[in-house]
Amino acid sequence: MKIHIKKGDTVKVLSGDDKGRTGKVLKVEVSKYRAFVEGVNLVSKHTKPNAKHPQGGIIKKEASVHISNLMLVDAKGVATRIGRQRNEKNNLVRYSKKSGEEIK
Numbered sequence: 001m002k003i004h005i006k007k008g009d010t011v012k013v014l015s016g017d018d019k020g021r022t023g024k025v026l027k028v029e030v031s032k033y034r035a036f037v038e039g040v041n042l043v044s045k046h047t048k049p050n051a052k053h054p055q056g057g058i059i060k061k062e063a064s065v066h067i068s069n070l071m072l073v074d075a076k077g078v079a080t081r082i083g084r085q086r087n088e089k090n091n092l093v094r095y096s097k098k099s100g101e102e103i104k
Contacts (some may be wrong), residue, residue, distance in 0.1 A: 003028065003067055004094075005035055009103075011070040012079040013040055018065075022073055026062065034064035041065050041074060074100050 005011060009025045023037040043063045049056035071079045080098040087093050087102070094103040 001033065003014055003030060003033065005067060005072060008037070010073040011035070011037060012073050013037070013065065013069060014071055015069050016041070016065070025070075028067075029064060032064070033067045035067055035070060036062045036064050038062065070095075072103070074101065074103060 005025055005028060007025050007028055007093045010022060011025055013019055018040045021040055023039045025035050026037040026038055029035070039062070041063045042060045045059050045061050047053055047056050047059055048090055053059065074080050074096040075098060076097075076100055080096040082094045082103060083097050084092050084094055095101060096103060
């Protein structure tokens, strides 16, 4: 299965507790088909005091979301499906199926 989302893309959540929210993709785990999205699917992590967090305590952190629950948002801010096609330089690029524009 080909993954349609890359690190740095803006995505919209399609289902779950954060349905309708948008955010930037921080990391993609290709082998598990999951992605970490900024500000989405926050979980509480209990930490002991350490150099990074001298006080310790409860830290909010993003958990992964399955790729099937995410949809790419194009430059116009509209959630869209994507396709792949060759451009003038014969490179394979992603494009928005709604607007037909190339996704950078």
